[in-house]
Amino acid sequence: MELRALRYFVTVADELHFGRAAERLHIAQPAVSQQVARLERELGVRLLDRSPRHVRLTAAGHRVLGAAREALAAADRVRTAAGASGGTMRIGTGAGFTTRLERGIDALREASPTFDVVLVDLPIAARLDALRQGEIDLTLARGVHSADELEVLPTWTEPLVALLSRHHPAAGRPVVGVAELAGGTLRVPSREHDLPLHDAVTSALRDAGVRAPLGRPPGTLQDTIVEIGTDPHSWALLPADQLAEVRSARVRAVPVEPRLTITGSVITPPDLPGRCAAAHVADFGD
Template sequence: MELRHLRYFAVLAEELHFGRAAERLHMAQPPLSQRIRDLERELGVRLFDRTRHRVQLTEAGALLLEHVRPVLSGVETAREAIRRIRPGEAGVLRAGVPPDTNPVVLPTLTADFARRAPGVLIELHELTTDQQLTRLREGGLDAGVVRHPSDTVGLESGPVARRELGVVLPVDLASAAGAPSRDASAHDVPSRDAPAPLRLRDLDGTPLIIFPREMAPRLYDHILTVCRDEGFLPGAIRHARNPHFVHGLALAGRGIHLNEQPAAPLPHGLVWRPLERPELAWTTSVVWVPSRHNEAVAAFTRSVTQGLKAAGHRITDDRLSDGEPG
């Protein structure tokens, strides 16, 4: 017994006229008659008495109608509930963020979004750039915060934010590369003196600790290309995504790591140094499927911009079109 057949039955029971019922259902009369006969055959009873001049419910039809009405009402209630959870309709906005998002971003983002869209619950998912792009195209996300370069063909994006990368490395290696040897990141943060910059070519041959390529293939290839162009060819490449594991590998002398300036002190024995030529950066923006853009996605885009600014990102391509500041 299919739900649509029950709906056909209920409409015919209300109209008691095949022509008017078919018109309400936006279908031709013969298919409606066939569906009613199919339903009667399945139940083994006659639901309507038909003559040339009138259609009437049988006793069995009246009994079925009593049971069908609450079923159809429940289905409509469920549909309305689903409609309400769509973004912008006092529901839920599903958004992705990179696993290594700076902790400063999230509280600013969520507080700002609550102010801009008080009736919408934001549901954040920790996903890599490529995972986000896949889910966006499949309809599993409403918006994503992705790193570039990435495959965003067919998607639209908001303002582009940039945060230059530096190097996380052991103190002795920083000293050998020409940076001060004192562990400023571990003990003197925040410092009035800017950390001494490094040149990538001075680290040539040192192993590199980097995120797995499947997390963001285009960004991964871009980083290695810039390193090569700057004279840094890693002696080995080791993959890690968890910050604790990354720092453990660096402390063990297993490589250096490229990342933005840490929001919290690094473990004792590690330092962060900026690069003399800031060619490497996290370049980030919100992306979405054009047909699913709405007020909630627009509010999320602005809130992400505020969160990234709070974490030290610069907005390099402001695509907000309504003139709202910041």
């Protein structure tokens, strides 16, 4: 029996409405219905009477509700005890989070000196899947606004910065207008490789009224640096924290105007206690 299913059932019981429960859990309504139905099959009883007009607890539902609340409270106490006496936190990460991770891990260890941390570097889609499967405990991500079955907590905002070849005409300037760059070939990650960053860059440019010809999508950050470093006619927009870690003499990072930004978030399972989620936002925020 999964704690997630119990959490979903308790939320539906509180709201007596699947749609409102889904909004509270930040997931799609079908996922809530599926988890509750799975719990009912596992227990062999009907917990909720459903009709187009109402959702009501059955007699069995009333009995299970109290036990479910006790189980979730016990799980919260276990987490609290683990945090108080140390433990291991598995954090999903990617390129460009070094400074933020160092600061956040220092904050975690200040609260619990024996706390151990394991970093798991995965592409964004794999990170979210690992979080859903319980293989990691939280992840940092940029450009993610919602994720099924997960809690997305906006935590920081960072500027998007132009990555240019050192031979680009604007490479030595303190700032460059995005419209000036639009004549060159824009390199944007493919939606398959990094959907959140792809959408964040394209929507930021659209909001700024800028259209640029798109080149072949780059792969990793290292690939992007090498390819743009050898092509003075191409450019990319990347988060400032990513570019702060670039150590190549072949490229330059140049701020752009108008200022374009991307939102970074801490993403957790939906059953994480609110006080723990708030602490993680404080730990990994600016």
